[in-house]
Amino acid sequence: MAVSEVRGEAASGTLYYRHTLPVRIMHWINVIALTVLLMSGLNIFNAHPTLNWGKSSYDGLPAVLEIGAVQGAEGVPIGITRVFGHQFVTTGFLGASKDQGGELAVRAFPWWLTIPDNQWLSMARRWHLFFAWVFVINGLCYVAYSALSRHLTRDLAPTSPELRTIGQSIVDHLKFKHPSGEAAKRYNVLQKLAYLAVIFVLLPLIILMGMAMSPWLDSLWPGWIDVVGGRQSARTIHFVVAWLLVAFVLMHVFEVIVSGFWNHLRSMITGRFRIVTEEAHETKH
Amino acid sequence: MKPSIELPRRQFIRATFGAAASLLLAGCEKLSQTEWFPRLLGSGESLNQKVHGVLGGRRAMAQEFSPADLSPDFRSNGTSVPDNPRYQAMAANGFADYQLKVEGLVEKPSTFSLAQLRELLSRTQITRHDCVEGWSAIGKWKGVKLSAVLNAVQPKSDARFVVFHCADPMEPQGASPYYESIDMDDATHEQTILAYELNDKTLPVQNGAPIRLRVERQLGYKHAKYIMRIEVVSSFEKIAGGNGGYWEDNGYEWYAGI
Numbered sequence: 001m002a003v004s005e006v007r008g009e010a011a012s013g014t015l016y017y018r019h020t021l022p023v024r025i026m027h028w029i030n031v032i033a034l035t036v037l038l039m040s041g042l043n044i045f046n047a048h049p050t051l052n053w054g055k056s057s058y059d060g061l062p063a064v065l066e067i068g069a070v071q072g073a074e075g076v077p078i079g080i081t082r083v084f085g086h087q088f089v090t091t092g093f094l095g096a097s098k099d100q101g102g103e104l105a106v107r108a109f110p111w112w113l114t115i116p117d118n119q120w121l122s123m124a125r126r127w128h129l130f131f132a133w134v135f136v137i138n139g140l141c142y143v144a145y146s147a148l149s150r151h152l153t154r155d156l157a158p159t160s161p162e163l164r165t166i167g168q169s170i171v172d173h174l175k176f177k178h179p180s181g182e183a184a185k186r187y188n189v190l191q192k193l194a195y196l197a198v199i200f201v202l203l204p205l206i207i208l209m210g211m212a213m214s215p216w217l218d219s220l221w222p223g224w225i226d227v228v229g230g231r232q233s234a235r236t237i238h239f240v241v242a243w244l245l246v247a248f249v250l251m252h253v254f255e256v257i258v259s260g261f262w263n264h265l266r267s268m269i270t271g272r273f274r275i276v277t278e279e280a281h282e283t284k285h
Numbered sequence: 286m287k288p289s290i291e292l293p294r295r296q297f298i299r300a301t302f303g304a305a306a307s308l309l310l311a312g313c314e315k316l317s318q319t320e321w322f323p324r325l326l327g328s329g330e331s332l333n334q335k336v337h338g339v340l341g342g343r344r345a346m347a348q349e350f351s352p353a354d355l356s357p358d359f360r361s362n363g364t365s366v367p368d369n370p371r372y373q374a375m376a377a378n379g380f381a382d383y384q385l386k387v388e389g390l391v392e393k394p395s396t397f398s399l400a401q402l403r404e405l406l407s408r409t410q411i412t413r414h415d416c417v418e419g420w421s422a423i424g425k426w427k428g429v430k431l432s433a434v435l436n437a438v439q440p441k442s443d444a445r446f447v448v449f450h451c452a453d454p455m456e457p458q459g460a461s462p463y464y465e466s467i468d469m470d471d472a473t474h475e476q477t478i479l480a481y482e483l484n485d486k487t488l489p490v491q492n493g494a495p496i497r498l499r500v501e502r503q504l505g506y507k508h509a510k511y512i513m514r515i516e517v518v519s520s521f522e523k524i525a526g527g528n529g530g531y532w533e534d535n536g537y538e539w540y541a542g543i
Contacts, residue, residue, distance in 0.1 A: 035309070048419035056413060057420040058356035116317045117310055121417065122536035123317050129543065130329035215415045216502045216542025220341040222348040231413065231421050261298075 016185055018273035023151065026142045027268055033135035034249075036127055038242060039115040042108075043124035049108030051239055055230030064236050067108040069095045077106045132210065139203060155187060156196060162189040178259040184275050191255075198248055202241055209238035327538070334540040343470040347501035350411040356422040359414075359483060361491035364463070367453035367511050380495040385479075389448075389517035392439035399481065399495055406433040408478050416505040417537065426499050428480030432473045434515070440469070444517045447472040448524060449498055452511035455531055465509040466521050466529040466539075467500055476501045479512065504541035506532045 019027075049067040050057070066082040067090075079095025081088045092098070097110035100117065111117040115127050146152040169190045172178075179188060187195070211217045212225040212234035225234050256264045260274075267273035316322040367373070375383055380399055388394040397405075409427040431447070451463040471477055479496045481488050488494045493510025500507050507530070521527065526534030533539045 036313075039313075044419065048416070050420070052420075055350065055354055055421070056356050056423045058358065058360065058422050059354070060357065112306075112310065115310075115313045117314055120317070122532075122538075123323065125417070125538070126323055126326035126329070126536075127313070127317075129333065130326040133329050133332055213415070213419075214337075214543035215347065215413075215504060216337050217340075219345040219347045219502045222346055225348075231415065235419060 013274045013276035015272040016275045017271050018185070018267045019271045020149070020151070021271065022145050022149075023142075024268055024271060026138055026145070029134065029138045030142075033131045033138060034245065036115060036131040037135060038246065039113060040124045040127035040131070041239075041242060043114035043116065043119065044121060044128060045239065046108040046114065046119055047121045047124075051236040052232040053229060053236060054232050055226070057232055065239075067094050069106040076104055132207075136207060139207075143199070156192055156199075158189050158192045162192070165189055166193075173255075176258055180276055182275075184273075194248065194251075198245070202244055202248070206238055206241040206245065209234045209241065213238065323536075330538045330540055333543050337542050344474065345502070347412055347476055350413065350423050352411065352425070354423045355411065355425060355484065359422050359424040359492060360420075362416060362505060364453035364455075364510065365491040367451075368457075369452050369454060369459060372452040372511065376490055376494065383495050385496065385512065386514040387434060387438045387517075388514070390441040390444040390519060391435075391517050392441060393437070395438050397434070397437075402429045402434070402479065402481065402496065405429045405437070408476070409482075410476055410478070410499070410501070412476070412499065412501045414505055414508070417532075417541070425482075425484050426478065426480040427482035427485075428478035428496065428499060430475075431477045431479055431498075434479065435472060435517075438517075440517050443519045445469060445519050446517070446521055446529070448516040448518055448521055448529075449509040449512045450514040450516065451509050452513050461525070461531060463509060463511070463531045464525060465498065465507055465531070466518075466524075467498075467503075467507065471500055471503070474500075474502075502542060504543075506530070506537060507541045 050063050051065040052059070052063055053061055062085050063082065064084060066080075068080050068082075069077040070080055072078040077091070077096040078089060079091040079093065079097065081090040081094045091104070093110060094108060096104050096106055099105040099107070099111060107119065114124070116123050146156070166189055169188055172188075173190060178184070179186075209228070212228070213231060218225055218231070225231055228234050228237060263274050383399050384396040385398075385402065386394075386396050406429065407427060408430050409425065411423065411425045413421050413423050415421050435447070446466045446468055448466040449464060451465075453463045455461040455463055467477070476499070478499045480493075480499050481496050483489065483492050488497065493508075493512075496512050497510040498508050498512060516524075518524070521529040525531070528534045529539045530537075
């Protein structure tokens with residue numbers, strides 16, 4: 001199969017219209033928005049590379065995460081990352097990393113992970129707060145579209161028979177066994193649950209925790225952010241959820257690669273996903 | 286699958302993503318340096334300000350805390366000692382000669398000594414200070430309500446902003462003194478005070494002595510320290526860089542509610 005794709009030969013099987021145009025457009029807008037939000041967010045984080053739990057940063061509790069540097073021999077910085085007080089040397093990536101000129105410099109996250117690449121808080125905030133709107137409006141459109149077009153109930157909501165096959169689905173995933181034929185037209189149960197968790201838990205949570213950091217939005221209902229422990233807790237959750245989303249994306253891209261990269265990529269661009277059936281194999285021309 | 290076929294593809298994918306990533310980074314860098322793109326990004330700011338205005342009233346109150354929440358040490362940020370001989374002489378004398386000038390679009394331009402400010406209506410509040418960098422500290426502030434000062438000088442009908450001129454130069458040789466501005470809604474808000482006490486003690490120099498602004502619901506850089514002069518204006522376009530504040534002139538948003 002891979003051979004025929006590389007050579008560009010006519011593919012076997014039938015093309016199935018899998019992703020509608022609105023879903024495809026919103027998917028790619030989301031790719032851009034989340035990438036910019038992550039990278040500009042890391043630039044903002046670099047301005048104060050410490051995460052605390054509580055209402056303020058100075059409530060006496062040790063930091064959840066602290067990225068910094070100490071001066072080593074001959075003035076060469078050593079990157080130090082502390083997680084719940086446990087200290088790790090992370091020179092080269094966290095705390096101290098090579099700048100564009102190849103010199104080791106003090107910096108929480110390295111330049112190639114941030115927008116803009118140099119430490120520039122005001123510009124990073126502009127990128128972040130603008131793309132936050134792109135992301136939120138796109139997300140609202142997606143939820144509205146999914147509900148109205150029945151994408152949500154038809155494609156994303158797992159049925160109860162499906163829910164009973166979670167165990168089998170986990171085994172299939174671990175064995176890289178991918179559905180073919182009719183079953184390949186649908187999302188599998190783990191995929192559905194992962195998408196639903198991201199769409200209805202992680203994404204709303206990261207937006208809410210971002211809003212919790214706004215002193216003005218806090219005043220709409222004074223004390224609402226104490227539900228999660230306060231503003232610094234909200235900042236910590238915002239950061240952790242961002243990395244959970246990165247983990248999701250890595251998993252998502254991994255699954256896309258192992259279950260037919262070009263087929264999936266095509267289906268998210270043109271909408272057409274190739275289904276290989278037993279019949280198609282036999283009547284191959 | 287033979288490795289000979291798999292390898293070029295893997296290399297191709299790696300090269301594609303590598304190229305895409307560096308294009309993305311270089312592109313973002315170029316865009317940040319243009320004039321039009323940051324301005325486009327800045328439209329997010331006005332959207333925030335408008336939506337915030339619609340969502341909640343101008344009178345919404347910032348959260349207030351209990352003494353148990355106080356940060357043990359309220360850290361100093363920005364300037365900790367203004368590099369200004371006149372200020373330092375005044376500080377050495379315990380601000381006995383301090384006079385706050387209030388002028389601009391007001392019926393009765395006036396000056397106030399610290400004793401006079403203490404006689405006006407005051408407010409005490411335990412609030413959280415949120416720095417644009419990301420940290421927060423909780424302190425107890427006491428100060429004269431800015432609305433009481435404004436009532437005394439009577440702003441004219443075309444007054445739209447209150448500008449705070451400060452004693453701390455942000456650049457060498459006394460250049461670029463710090464300044465900030467807020468609109469009349471914030472200026473007359475219940476919690477907007479000119480603080481002269483922090484945690485039941487006279488406001489220390491490192492936190493903005495003799496008076497600093499508290500404009501809860503906005504980020505730390507709006508809370509001007511070392512205020513020497515208050516100017517009521519209809520527009521801040523002609524002041525310094527024209528963006529309404531020292532940090533605003535350096536690319537930060539004027540609306541600091543988020």
